[in-house]
Amino acid sequence: MLCIQCDDELSAERVQLGYTDCLNCSKVDKYASHTIYPHKTGGYVQPVSSEKSDELKRLDRRSVSGNKKAKGIFADKSWDRWLEQYNNPTPKKPKFVPKSVTNIYIPYRECIKSIMEKYDNYGYHAACELTQSLYSKDTISLIHKSKVMNELASLQMMTSKQRKWMKNK
Ligand SMILES: [Zn+2]
Secondary structure (H helix, E strand, O other): OEOOOOOOEOOHHHHHOOOOOOOOOOOOOOOOEEEEOOOOOOOEEEEOOHHHHHHHHHHOOOOOHHHOOOOOOOOOOHHHHHHHHHHOOOOOOOOOOOOOOOOOOOOHHHHHHHHHHHHHHHOHHHHHHHHHHHHHOOOOOHHHHHHHHHHHHHHHHHHHHHHHHHHHO
């Protein structure tokens, strides 16, 4: 690629940016820019020639910052940072949606009481079955179920130990 004005060789960067003339012949005002809004969510600045910039400003009424001359956005690299953010936007945090409470459990004390009564009258397995059925019917929570099951197991172990101890006496 050669400069259309003086036939000097153009740098690869300038060709990539769409320039057809070299830096010396360039009519592009150093800071002239035009803001383009591709998806209405954000814009990017496209370097254009001064005449083209004025023309675009007349055409684009949505352009706000584009009407002002951008100062040093290329110099201080804020343009690079902006583009980086534009290409890799930080994902929005998902909204916290609390789970709806569908089951209202009976109080823990109340369920323990009925399970212990079952244990006293019908034994360990009957008490376990009752606990399991209460859980199946959504009357107690899983946490309470396992809590009760643990308690029943330790209770059962205690009594079997006691029985042993009684026999040895
Ligand atoms: Zn030139």
